[in-house]
Amino acid sequence: MTIRSESVKTSRFPRTLRAALATASVATMLALAACSGDEPLAQDYAAGGDQGYVAGDGSYEIFPAGERQDPIQFGGVTEFGDELSSEDLAGSVTVVNFWYASCPPCRLEAPDLQAAWEEHEDDGVKFVGVNIYDQAATAKTFAETQGITYPSILDVDDASVRLAFADNVPPQAIPSTLVLDAEGRVASVIRGPIDPSILNSMITDTLAESSK
Template structure:
């Protein structure tokens, strides 16, 4: 009698990927190994317009319990911040995200959080309340959205915090694997605001 090992292999692969993300949690960035992009002096990876890929599905339930799909924001520049309430660098960068989100909304920029590794919503919603975060955050306690959301060969989040920016066509255009100052966040977003 023959048994398929496919479900066990898929589960093991997911656990390894989640473990890698967990091991790098709250780190100060690393040297990326995927190709087709340029890393700037500020530690921001960018992809030229012709080489950008769309993410896979980035959708699910928000911390407030509503369904949300990042694909519905196509036509806007989308800033996705991967964070956890337990992460000190996430707390340090949160005021910068709140300020820049408010100041760039009129320019067609939307912010979305991806909350991960918070076992319950209470700590995460308290984090949002403490920092005045009013944009939606997908609730991804096990990292499933992160694992399925980024195609092989694309720049993807590898640490917590990470920030990914999608261009107006919904393609992955920039990434930072470090907590961001207001200045660095604007350096990621401004070239994409200018694109038409």
């Protein structure tokens, strides 16, 4: 059952057209990101800037198990140089958060995401960030400053993770957070900053599916 959905509209575009539009939008955003080196971004983050931020609309959706699409296949290299893919997460409920360091609500929600990760870690839940703009140095600075202990895939170079999730995370909806079920399917999505209580409910409900 859907808890709430605001400004959510079902797309009438064919999947191929949506993918093409998403590719073009992501390419534009990557071009903008490429205009700034890693160190200026790190300095902007440390100064609390909001370079390049565009808000999500704050909507969220919950998808009943019988209505979910195919599992999402994704992967990349983390800020620590480790390979991480959906295969490594198979069998676990996984929270995927799209973010970048100079995005103000990404900074604000970071402690709540870390708290949710700590609360559910013993339940076997995995957390993975997807950094859409930054290189490793900036992502590490963010993690150290915010106390984030779960990894983030660096997606700035090819946007492959963003494209994998394009049906659920529009290019303008950053931050966005998804809960994947144990099969790797999107169970729920928040397009915009998280409400901790809603995210925790999404995680708990998805975990409960495995015990039925």
